[in-house]
Amino acid sequence: KLPPGSMGLPIIGHSLSLLHAMRANKGEAWFHERIRKYGPISKLSLFGTPTVFLHGQAANIFIYTCDSKTFSNQQPASMRRVCGEKNILELSGKDHKRIRGSLVSFLKPEALKQYVGRWMKLESTWRCVGMAKMRSTYVATTDVMPLMKTLTFNIICSLIFGIERGARRDALRGLFQNMIEYQTILMDFISEKRVALEKKWCFPHQDLITCLLSIRNEDNSALLSDEEIEDNAVIIMIGGYDTSSILLTFLIRLLANEPSIYAAIVQEQEEIAKSKALGELLTWDDLTKMCTWRVAMETLKDNPSWVLFLQEGPQRYRIWRISNTKRVATSMTHMDERIFPNPSKINPTKFEQQAPAPPYCFVAFRGGPRMCPGYEFARIETLAMIHYLVTQVTCKLSCIDDSFCRDPMPVFNWGY
Numbered sequence: 001k002l003p004p005g006s007m008g009l010p011i012i013g014h015s016l017s018l019l020h021a022m023r024a025n026k027g028e029a030w031f032h033e034r035i036r037k038y039g040p041i042s043k044l045s046l047f048g049t050p051t052v053f054l055h056g057q058a059a060n061i062f063i064y065t066c067d068s069k070t071f072s073n074q075q076p077a078s079m080r081r082v083c084g085e086k087n088i089l090e091l092s093g094k095d096h097k098r099i100r101g102s103l104v105s106f107l108k109p110e111a112l113k114q115y116v117g118r119w120m121k122l123e124s125t126w127r128c129v130g131m132a133k134m135r136s137t138y139v140a141t142t143d144v145m146p147l148m149k150t151l152t153f154n155i156i157c158s159l160i161f162g163i164e165r166g167a168r169r170d171a172l173r174g175l176f177q178n179m180i181e182y183q184t185i186l187m188d189f190i191s192e193k194r195v196a197l198e199k200k201w202c203f204p205h206q207d208l209i210t211c212l213l214s215i216r217n218e219d220n221s222a223l224l225s226d227e228e229i230e231d232n233a234v235i236i237m238i239g240g241y242d243t244s245s246i247l248l249t250f251l252i253r254l255l256a257n258e259p260s261i262y263a264a265i266v267q268e269q270e271e272i273a274k275s276k277a278l279g280e281l282l283t284w285d286d287l288t289k290m291c292t293w294r295v296a297m298e299t300l301k302d303n304p305s306w307v308l309f310l311q312e313g314p315q316r317y318r319i320w321r322i323s324n325t326k327r328v329a330t331s332m333t334h335m336d337e338r339i340f341p342n343p344s345k346i347n348p349t350k351f352e353q354q355a356p357a358p359p360y361c362f363v364a365f366r367g368g369p370r371m372c373p374g375y376e377f378a379r380i381e382t383l384a385m386i387h388y389l390v391t392q393v394t395c396k397l398s399c400i401d402d403s404f405c406r407d408p409m410p411v412f413n414w415g416y
């Protein structure tokens, strides 16, 4: 039996109050209040659909490991139109395993290690966006989010297409706003790279596209179709661009707000910089030594940047007898006192001092068979960026208002 009020107003349900809370960046308080009133599992009506609210480690394990008949990972129709039917988020079973295996063969640490030097040449990226010019003691914070977007876009272009500068990359950035044209240019890239591979003008692990084109079945036929490569290059661009730029923006905001954390990070990064000869690049070993990633994890704990859409599969999920379950909140475990004591206090040593969090409780990168395959790439990208940032410029907030709202991704009120 449902507690009175748990479903909200007829038709509207709780949509307006949740939207209002999210826009005011009080979404978390809204969810806490719900847990307090109705417990960790409750039913509500959101955006015209009956919805289940689940909270806790067991709920996360269930959501992240159940089969696609219970919940499918399908994205909303608008997202499907943009990313195509063959993108990894839409797939399940053998197809999901095949595509994921191909992506992971390029994104796993052993593979990334070979490219770390190339990608870590971020100084050139900084120069491209005029960062080097800002060697003063002051960065205009209104520029942080767009700047991070430019930088992460450039890096992801290097990862997917192997292009590091030039008019073609600039054109891609403009086209990314218009997906149809972007997809056309992507198909051109796939054809060009196929020819380049045949003529041995490039090597198979040069970039993501050459890697995916080179993976073969036992009979030497291609493992992935062009459509699969195209759709997954789009999803990597979307998955690895907004998320990383949002993480970096939150991290820079944190450094500007927390002088002691900032000082510790500057000290760590300057020691690494001093140990290098002039022009020597960061290495994989440098990155693994950096405690700065713990601060990034704390930032992600507070601000997960991914919205998860799940849909009920053909087999109805009977416990709650919900006919059309649409959205599930999973990151509330980050704020659970019993799992992360004093959860909203940013303390980078927390991950060091405490026993590791129980599985499926820190879920900024999800968990289980669909856990983010870009985790290691996001880690090296973030660390390299912060290394160059704190050793070259000083971060200060230039305005008092550093608030943001969720739409549903974070939108920084001072950012655009």
Ligand code: HEM
Pocket (backbone or CB within 6 Å): 073, 088, 089, 100, 103, 107, 235, 236, 239, 240, 241, 243, 244, 247, 300, 305, 306, 308, 309, 363, 364, 365, 366, 369, 370, 371, 372, 373, 374, 375, 377, 378
């Ligand atoms: C701070 C950075 C990042 C965060 C917080 C993040 C977070 C996530 C999360 C929560 C998921 C699960 C989505 C779901 O449940 O449907 C996911 C999936 C995924 N992410 Fe990331 N991600 C980040 C960076 C990246 C990067 C850099 C790449 C690629 C280079 C990437 C590629 C993907 C892909 C392909 C999936 C789908 C995996 C699958 O369905 O098997 N992500 N990510």
